Amino acid sequence: MSDISYSSVTDGIATVVMNRPDKRNALSNDLIDSLEQTIETVKHDESVRVMILAGEGKSFCAGMDLEGVMSDAVGMRRMLHGLSRVARAIRRLPFPTIAKINGAAIGGGCGLMVVTDFAITHPEAKVGYPEVRLGLCPAVVAPWLMRKIGPGPARAMLLLGGTISGEESFNKGLATHLVELDKLNSATQELAEQLVTGGKLAATTTKTWLNELDGSLTDDIFDRAADLSADVIATDEAQTRLKAQMAK
Secondary structure, three states, X not given: OOOOEEEEEEOOXXXXXXXXHHHOOOEXXXXXXXXXXXXXXXXXXXXXXXXXXXXOOOOOEOOEOOHHXXXXXXXXXXXXXXXXXXHHHHHOOOOOEEEEEOOOEEOHHHHHHHHOOEEEEOOOOEEEOOOHHHOOOOOOOHHXXXXXXXXXXXXXXXXXXXXXXXXXXXXXXXXXXXXXXXXXXXXXXXXXXXXXXXXHHHHHHHHHHHHHHOOOOOOHHHHHHHHHHHHHHOOHHHXXXXXXXXXX
């Protein structure tokens, strides 16, 4: 089993798992590259009708793994652009997608959560965008959150920063389904099986049309978002705040 990510397909359901449980599945450049390649493989598998995105261990994804690129502006920019590409790739898959939020979905992890068509979580999960409190700009994830819950609520959430519970994420519209933790696996499977029964062409056409309607097929704004986030994270303010946080 890869220490980055892996996938399996059963009865038309592809399960893609981020597999760095010791790092709470934080997004390193290696993980992002592997995830991007895996999504591309799944996209071209004619047997796939639904994809589940999950995290190994107790977390879904704890956000960007910045420790290894703190003093590497080029690596950090590559990481942000990679996350932006992965989010777009997931959004543009020609079949329904489900994020199974078993635990923390923070920052970029929450971005992956809201870019999917469905997100299932449990009341005690930890969800949100702490970027502004850390001196960072959540530009990469902002377009997807705005599409998910609307401009006003997204503005309030991103500017305030911090995290919320899984139950609050459901009430605010980030998650589409809320179940108890011990029901998470079965509820995710049941939803996937329900989606598999839909018409393949109908689902693909509907997804493509919805993406066109909400601007998810336009690349310029997403490329600019990655540059904005990279510019801010390279500043003295962001570096000072991040180093203080990591020292705790």
